[in-house]
Amino acid sequence: MSVLEVAALRREVGQAQILRGIDLKVEPGEAIGIIGPSGSGKSSLLRCIAGLDPIVSGRVLVAGKAAVPGDGAIGMVFQHFGLWPHLTARENVALALKLVRKLPRKEADAKAEAALARVGLSAQAGRKPAGLSGGQQQRVAIARTLAMEPRVLLFDEPTAALDPELTTEVLDVIRDLAAAGTTMLVVSHEMGFIAGLSSRVMFLDHGQVVQVAPPREMFGPDAEPRVKGFLKTYLDRVAWAQG
Secondary structure (H helix, E strand, O other): OOOEEEEEEEEEEOOEEEEEEEEEEEOOOOEEEEEOOOOOOHHHHHHHHOOOOOOOEEEEEEOOEEOOOOOOOEEEEOOOOOOOOOOOHHHHHHHHHHHOOOOOHHHHHHHHHHHHHHOOOHHHOOOOHHHOOHHHHHHHHHHHHHOOOOOEEEEEOOOOOOOHHHHHHHHHHHHHHHHOOOOEEEEOOOHHHHHHHOOEEEEEEOOEEEEEEOHHHHOOOOOOHHHHHHHHHHHHHHHHHHO
16 A cells, blocks of 8 residues: 555645646655756645645545644655754754653653654754754754654755755755655755655646656656756756856
């Protein structure tokens, strides 16, 4: 059974069609990369899967059951960290465990410590966000989501708010999670990262799926023409920036 099934998912805002019937099945342990131009519906797709944005029609199933926002089956990591500035890293991670899962403080703190260890931040557990780099803050946000033990993990441009030198540490954490068998969907403009991480890659344009394929096909000569055009623009921009 697929761990995540998205069927005929549609979202509209006023007269604008944001998502136009998205279908996707994700198997346990898969890492699905989602790429496409700005405004193509990538972030909206993740937000609809997470239950954060309303849909017009379609369905989202997790392990064969309708996804319910707040049940912990789906976890999402956003561009911005959203950490409480007055709480330590440990306290930020433990907070939802106490408030949502109703865990006793000792148990919540232990789970928070374990989640911080998974992202390499055990030594920073007692620090507040102001004492952490942007990359470390994003890793705390990832730990906060991991601590809830979701079935599916969603990443929405997790390095977009980071300087280039801080991006690598966050991408390395995501790679490690994928290697450990974490089921995930990742929206990113880091094409090399997506190519190396993903089991399959989905290309969206104007709210529609243009192609879903293994990275070798998506980034190779057999890609759809629209995909090739997008990737050429991306490569030309990178080459210009590095020139």
